Amino acid sequence: MEGKIELRKSADISLQKQCFQAVRTHFTALGIEAVLDLPTPLLKDLLPHLTACQLDEIQPALNKRGLSTYSGWVEILRDLVGLSRALDFRTEAEAKHEVMLRLFTSVFYGLSSNYVLKNSTNLKSNSFLSSAAKSIHHFILIPCMHQALQALTTNQQPLLVLLEKHIRSVHVSHLLLTLRKPQAVLYVLHRLLDHGITTNLVVSIDSALDLAWLLHGRGSQYVNTELKKLFSFPHVLQSSPANSSLDVESTASGKSDNVIPCKRVKLYSESVEKEEDPSDVPNFTLDPQVLCHTFSPCDGPSAGACTFGQITHLEIRTCGPDSLKVLGFSLPTFFCLQSLSLHSKSIFRELDVLEFAGVLQQLSDSGCSSLAHLSIGLLPHVGLMKTLLNASPRLTSLCVEFQTAIWGPQFNLDRAGTAEPNTSDLPLEKLTVKIIQLQSDLHFLTSVLRRSPHLASLHIAGMRLPTGCSQSQLLSTLSESNHSLKVLTFEDIKLCDCLPDILKLLRGCMLEELSFNDCRLLEKCINPEKSLVELVAALKMPSLHSLSLAQNRLAKNVCVLAELFSGQSQSSLKQLDIRSNFIQPADLLEFAKRLMIHPPPHRLTLDLRKNPGDRDPETWNTALKRLQPSSFLLVEGWKSTDTMVDHISNM
Incomplete structure (x- = not known):
């Protein structure tokens, strides 16, 4: 039947x-x-x-x-x-x-x-x-796809008008000025940046001249002299990408020639002889306003003089010496800039970071700075965080990523700081610190936390302490100095010996989002279940709506989490992330049974990914069916061959 x-x-x-x-x-x-x-x-x-x-x-x-x-x-x-x-x-x-x-x-x-x-x-x-x-509100500009961008200047002008009205962020992923025919690409950028609502710029190239063109007139008063010459002369940049940063030194220093560099003229002439008749070479400048009048109809958006837009959020994903040099000269007068993100694939030189901090100081001293968010990495040592904060003390958000070079000089952590400790309060509301190094000194971080009474969001990842040291001091500092915390994320940090400090912290704040990802919470616990019961009791705060315990080897102890919704003081959780915890099908079924007895007050988004459900698919699916009435489940297939990977990641 x-x-x-x-x-x-x-x-x-x-x-x-x-x-x-x-x-x-x-x-x-x-x-x-x-x-x-x-x-x-x-x-x-x-x-x-x-x-x-x-x-x-x-x-x-x-x-x-x-x-x-x-x-x-x-x-x-x-x-x-x-x-x-x-x-x-x-x-x-x-x-x-x-x-x-x-x-x-x-x-x-x-x-x-x-x-x-x-x-x-x-x-x-x-x-x-x-x-x-x-x-959509993000546009990815791929300059080498010339035909598609060219179409926006001809038969697809209505589409370009739509993009102007909706695109808030543009991503430039390839070199611009070394293109053989860059006019259409530059015109599209001009329309989005200067006629449209785009204020966010993402750059994935390290080219001094390209960055100078993108920033020119759009917030900074700095004028790149080499670029200014190219606004006046016919376009001659037909050299290799390596030459896109030509004359950075002379340009950055403010020196100006009245002639076009011979090397570029020669390269250009050679390319013309090989590829086309010189009579067909386009004769135009890089001035956005000239380009606009060239491409647009008389009654179009360029009627009259074009206004320059403003870049309020700038992200440079491949920030090398060339980009840093141009940015260094632009930043002191970049008054409209609210957010700056710089990331280098290699570790920044300490001298470059100190020079950059000096530029930040100039912007701050101007009294006209709008810069509130700074993200930068990879920095060579943690002492530079203090340098950046002292140079730009009005920041409300800071994200720093550190990586110590395997080879090279070892740094004194405090030598980049001020001679005397600065104890004035900082307006920081959000702080993210990611560390890729063997050992860290907690003092560099706790001193900043004590100066940040308004801190609402904190994310710390990868912090390793010397053998025998504990993260208790960090947790104690948070309990004493940061009562405004709403979002707290610990990632890849050993906290197995800090349960009393964690409980104290949770009882003294009103967190809304909490993540202990890969924190070895139950490692070395004499009674893991009892420790988790204590933690669950402290997590029953009415403000908490998102909790992540991913990669903590909860395994059979996952059943204890159902107690979050039992008793008089039920949790108000709406999201629970228990990925990568080696939860077996039988353990999930027991968790589901307990959750049926004490269902959550709100439908729970439950993330169960990367747990070994294929060990017993029938039991696993039965557990999922029992969870569905009270939970929105995030699941995916599991391969038993991933077991060792999961084990190693949680060791």
Whole structure:
């Protein structure tokens, strides 16, 4: 009898799937009203079968009815990026933006992907590009895809107007001024940066001249003399990428020649002789306003004089000496800059960092600085954090990443600081410190924490102390000095001997988000279950809505977490992350049974990824079914071959 019921269910599901596929295929013929008339449960089941265009069309009406299209966008993301990555986008807005950004970029530049090929009829049209342009706020500029960008200057001008209205962030991933025909690329950038609403700029190149062009007139009063010459002379930059930083030294020092460097003229002449007739060489300048008048109609956006936009958020992902040099001359007058992020693939030289701190000091001393957020890495030693804070004492957010060179001089941690300790309060509200080195001295961090009474968010990763030392001092400092903490993240830090200090900290603050990721919480505990019971009792604070205990080898002790929702003082958790804890199917089932007795007051987002569910799939699936009524589950397949990797990562 049971077998017949299962066969009937399977047949029903198969028929339903065929119907959903028919709706997807004939969506236009059916009409949106007919689809919306479906019963709500059936409509929810339909969403994962719809295309991106169909989801975008139906979303406004569904949202008005209080229904989310999240499941549909996640299903598309599974095709695009894989299940695990898709689940990292927790909201409808995040998932939709990621889908639309990926699809827009693929379709616009003609990049192939399985999803685009399968849905080419719906996607390869101007209507899709226009629809996607209204949904994205980030534009990836790929200069070598010249034809697509050239189209924005001709037959796709309406699309460029849409992008102006919606794009807030532009990512420049390749060299600009060494292109053979950069006019269209520079014009598109000009329209987005100067005519549009774009204020965020992401740069993944280390080119002094390119960075100077991007920053010119858009917030900083610094004028790169080499760039100014190229505004006046015909375009002659046809050299190799290595020459994109030509004359940085003379430019940075403010020296100016009245002639175009001979080396570039020679290179340019050679390339002309080999590639084309000299008479066909374009004669134009790099001045954005001249380019704008060249490409735009008389009554277009360039009618009259163009105004320069402002860059308020700048991120340089490949920040080498050339970029740092140009930035050093731009920064003292970059008054509109609110956020600056610099990351180098290699460790910054200490001298370069100290010079950069001096530039920050000039900006701060001007009294006109808007800089509130600074992110920088990789720094050679932790003492430089104090240097940066003293140079820019008005920062409200600081993210620093340190890595000690294996070879080279060893640094005195305090030598980069001031001669006398600075005890004045800092306005810091957010601090992130990531350390990749064998040992750290806690003093550099605790001294900053004591000066930061307004700190609301703290993220510390990778801190290693000398043998025999404990993180108790760090936790005690937080308990004494940082009562405003709302978000606290510890990552890859040994806290197994700090339970009393953790309990004291939790009882004295009102955290909203807490993460102990890979912190070896139960390692070496005489009674792990008892220790976890104590921790759970302290976690029942009414303010806490997000908790992560990923990579802590909870294993069978996961059952204790169900006690979060028992008793009179129930937890208000909405998100619980217990990834990579070697939770066996039987242990998850016991956790599910206890959670059924004491269900959470809110539907819980429960992250169970990277746990060995394949050890007993039947029991694992039974546990998942019992959890579903009270939880939104984030799960993925597990391979037993990953067991050793999981074990090593939690040692």
